[in-house]
Amino acid sequence: MTTVQAEGLSLRFRRTTALEEVSFTLDDGVTGLLGPNGAGKTTLLRILATAIPADAGRLRILGADPRNAAGRLAVRRRLGYLPQNPGFHQHFTAFEFVDYIAILKEIVDGRHDEVRRVLHAVGLDDQRGKKIKALSGGMRQRVGLAAALLDDPALVILDEPTVGLDPEQRLRFRELIADIGEGRTVLLSTHQTEDVATLCRRVIVLNQGRIRFDGEPSELAGMARGRVWTSQARAEGALAGWRTGNGDFHNIGDPPPGARLVEPSIEDGYLTVIDAAALAGRAS
Amino acid sequence: MTTTLTRPSSSEAAPRRAVLALARMESARLLRHPVTVAATLLLAVSWVSSWFTIATTRYPVLQELDRDSAMGMMVLLGGAALVTGNLAVLRTHRDGTTGLSQVLILPDHARTLAHLLALLPLTAIGAVLIAARMALLALLAPAAGRPDPYELAAGPAAVLLLGALGVLLGRLTRSAVAAPLALLVLLAALVALEPITNGGGTALWLAPQGGAALEMPVPASLMARPAGPHLAYLLGLAGLLATAAVLRAGARGARVTVAGALALACAVAGGTAQLSSPGRDVAAARASVMKHPSQHETCRELGNVTYCAFEGFGAWIPAWDTVVRAVVARVPAPARTARLTVRQRIAVPAFDSASRPGQLLDAWRADDAAAGTPGAVGVGTHWGDGAAAADLAAQVAYRLVTGNRVGDTVEASQADRDGTVVCGGRGVLVAWLTGQATPSALTGLHHRAEESRGERGGVSFYETHLFPTVHVPAPELAIATQALSRPHADIAARVQQSWPTLTAPDTTAAQTAQLLGVPAPATDTACG
Incomplete structure (x- = not known):
């Protein structure tokens, strides 16, 4: 079931090209959106969330065209969105904040029940009476996620929701996102390849405003097959290389003859599809 | 195959009900905002303390105290409405929730309308406070005369007016300084205008507080203050500010036009009527009572x-x-x-x-x-x-x-x-x-x-x-x-x-x- 159909989306901010000829589709399940800073991920998510329009291209979300007001409204009614820096009204309790968002989503019948439901879904039953300023970063993100889940949206857009969370919080968040992905479309923007590996059945890699990869996580890892090897010393020709815990160097690039090739990870595949200049920049 | 909207869209009444729900929420927050609570307490304390510190309060002339009460309410509760109403409108900007807020369904003009409606309970509380003060004075003290209901209503109306100004300022500028600054300007104008127009000048009626007090209390029948037209003027101004605020937030259509026209008519009619001199009958009665x-x-x-x-x-x-x-x-x-x-x-x-x-x-x-x-x-x-x-x-x-x-x-x-x-x-x-x-x-x-x-x-x-x-x-x-x-x-x-x-x-x-x-x-x- 296709939720999003994007064809040739482009957007420029003055002289900067944020997106160029971006085409993809989204179906049910969790799709990861990977890319370095400035790749255009947030811009793409904001277009999908109807916050800004694209300059060019064709976009249909849930069968509606967000270029017109009626289409935008139709999309927003079935959209859950957690921005990169959502911001919170610090003096609201968790319940009040989600309730406030529920009102702005025009949820009128059984609103309080719905607020309790989503707070329960993100595990904040016991914290709903606490002021947001008293909550930890992870709990605040869960409040934001609860707001995104109001009214059972068909499309959920999450922009780097695990940034700043400690490992335990990140693990909890992954569980939540995995649950959310059941029966609806979730687009998850992240820097964490581990998130993609554990949550996504599909991944899109964006760099410099263009889609560089669109496929399954295993296929992304496969992009680096034959280009990852280990060595006891730093390999001269490697585009990237780092010492691992066992003392060996993990190298990506064109392996020398006889190199000890290893099975690539998603991270290796991601680094491989990023252009050589960016890769060189990271390696240095 | 494209996934389409499987749920029916919200009912026609949903936006209206959402506006009312938001107004209720904003109103509750406005009423328990520290500025509102402090202003209400200060008003109550000033009224109670006047009983003990100003001896003439124990022999009140109600047709004088009604204006005095309305003035105190305008300065304190009106000031609170101006500041808190403005802060509520700016909340999304101040707390950095614009990214989320802009993709939610309820449009900006509907949210602005909710902010305006949220002022009504504070206005009602103002009316209750002022009525309670008058009733208590009438019961506890040998009160003279009778208050003018229109004069009393000017206090709550001024609360509404200043609150609407706060909402409008929030739609015009994102600066949280604008509302306190506007309040300071209003207070300065109030202080400056009073002596200029003292002794019967009519220009003061164009300010929210209305005309100056007489040199001494007189029988209620001789007051002849245009309190009714002034109330209409204040409500008209409040309506104009409210219309400007929702227009600024993107509202369009016949309803807004009609509301704006009604508010303008009310402000102009009230404003004009309040500037006219008392009739000859009143002047003759005043001279007769005096001599x-x-x-x-x-x-x-x-x-x-x-x-x-x-x-x-x-x-x-x-x-x-x-x-x-x-x-x-x-x-x-x-x-x-x-x-x-x-x-x-x-x-x-x-x-x-x-x-x-x-x-x-x-x-x-x-x-x-x-x-x-x-x-x-x-x-x-x-x-x-x-x-x-x-x-x-x-x-x-x-x-x-x-x-x-x-x-x-x-x-x-x-x-x-x-x-x-x-x-x-x-x-x-x-x-x-x-x-x-x-x-x-x-x-x-x-x-x-x-x-x-x-x-x-x-x-x-x-x-x-x-x-x-x-x-x-x-x-x-x-x-x-x-x-x-x-x-x-x-x-x-x-x-x-x-x-x-x-x-x-x-x-x-x-x-x-x-x-x-x-x-x-x-x-x-x-x-x-």
């Missing part, structure tokens, strides 16, 4: 004293009687031959610019004569503080000591400057009888003496605030003050014994001091 008070009063006899009060002021008669009796009680029985009449009077220059004090005294004499109460003692429309009690006691004492009517021994041309100067033993007696009447009158005697210190010394007493009617020179006042510090029974006995001598016109201050057993002043009075 011929007996024709507009109801009289009541207590013992051998007749008290005549304007409509609504009858509740003060027992308080007047307490003072009058305390003066009469010190006069030997044979000297209490004259039947006393205490008549309430007003003197407001704005009511009849042709009335000079001397002309007013003549008019009052003629009025008393026509009413069959020659030599009536005057009392004003303020009561509760010591000065008013001292003024009444002094007028009564003067009448009993001299047998004269106020103004009898003074030329009309001097009346507005001097009043009747009472010298020698008579002067001492008038001051002493005044000070011994009640503790409040003693306080008032000192207060009036303090007022006169910077001028010609001694002490001047007033029937109304406009001009002095009785003046006791400094040497006589000094002897009276000495006598008041001595045991009351001793002095009272000496007064009883020496009454004929003390009230003789040629008894000097020094002789009086000797008779009362107090030190004579270093200099005798120069008046004759």
Whole structure:
């Protein structure tokens, strides 16, 4: 079931090209959106969330065209969105904040029940009476996620929701996102390849405003097959290389003859599809 | 295959219900905002404390206090509505939730409408507070007159107006400084405008607080303040600001146009009507009440004293009687031959610019004569503080000591400057009888003496605030003050014994001091 159909989306901010000829589709399940800073991920998510329009291209979300007001409204009614820096009204309790968002989503019948439901879904039953300023970063993100889940949206857009969370919080968040992905479309923007590996059945890699990869996580890892090897010393020709815990160097690039090739990870595949200049920049 | 919307879209009524739900939420937050709570407490405390600190509050004139109450409400609750309403509109920007907020369904103009509706409960609380104050004053105190409902409603209307201004400012600028700055400008304008337009200027009606207060309270029927049109003006302005706010937030359509047009019509009609002068009937009634008070009063006899009060002021008669009796009680029985009449009077220059004090005294004499109460003692429309009690006691004492009517021994041309100067033993007696009447009158005697210190010394007493009617020179006042510090029974006995001598016109201050057993002043009075 296709939720999003994007064809040739482009957007420029003055002289900067944020997106160029971006085409993809989204179906049910969790799709990861990977890319370095400035790749255009947030811009793409904001277009999908109807916050800004694209300059060019064709976009249909849930069968509606967000270029017109009626289409935008139709999309927003079935959209859950957690921005990169959502911001919170610090003096609201968790319940009040989600309730406030529920009102702005025009949820009128059984609103309080719905607020309790989503707070329960993100595990904040016991914290709903606490002021947001008293909550930890992870709990605040869960409040934001609860707001995104109001009214059972068909499309959920999450922009780097695990940034700043400690490992335990990140693990909890992954569980939540995995649950959310059941029966609806979730687009998850992240820097964490581990998130993609554990949550996504599909991944899109964006760099410099263009889609560089669109496929399954295993296929992304496969992009680096034959280009990852280990060595006891730093390999001269490697585009990237780092010492691992066992003392060996993990190298990506064109392996020398006889190199000890290893099975690539998603991270290796991601680094491989990023252009050589960016890769060189990271390696240095 | 494309996933389409499987749920029916929200009902037609959903946006309206969402606006109401948001208004309820915003209203609850506005009411419990620290600024609102502090302003409400401050207003309540100022009203309660005035009961204990401002003596005249315990004898309230309700047609005066209604404006006063509305003013306090405008400054405090209106200021709170301005600031908190503005902060609520700016919340999304201040807390950085714009990214999420902009993709939610309820449009900006609907949210703005909710912010405006959220002001209504605070407005209603303002109305309840002001009504409660009036009711309590009417129940607890011998209140005079009646409040004007339109004047009372101006306070809550100003809360609505300033709240709407706060919402509009939030839509015009993201700066949180704008609202407090606007409040400061309004307060500064309020302070600056009051003296400019004092004394009947009409321009002040264009400001939220309305026209200036009169120089002294007058019967409710003479107020003739355009409170109704002013209320319409305030509500029209509030409507205009509200319309501008929703327009700025993107609202369009016939409803907005109609609302804006109605608000404009209301503001223009009310604004124009409030600037028109009171009609001829009102002007004639005002002049008549001022010059011929007996024709507009109801009289009541207590013992051998007749008290005549304007409509609504009858509740003060027992308080007047307490003072009058305390003066009469010190006069030997044979000297209490004259039947006393205490008549309430007003003197407001704005009511009849042709009335000079001397002309007013003549008019009052003629009025008393026509009413069959020659030599009536005057009392004003303020009561509760010591000065008013001292003024009444002094007028009564003067009448009993001299047998004269106020103004009898003074030329009309001097009346507005001097009043009747009472010298020698008579002067001492008038001051002493005044000070011994009640503790409040003693306080008032000192207060009036303090007022006169910077001028010609001694002490001047007033029937109304406009001009002095009785003046006791400094040497006589000094002897009276000495006598008041001595045991009351001793002095009272000496007064009883020496009454004929003390009230003789040629008894000097020094002789009086000797008779009362107090030190004579270093200099005798120069008046004759």
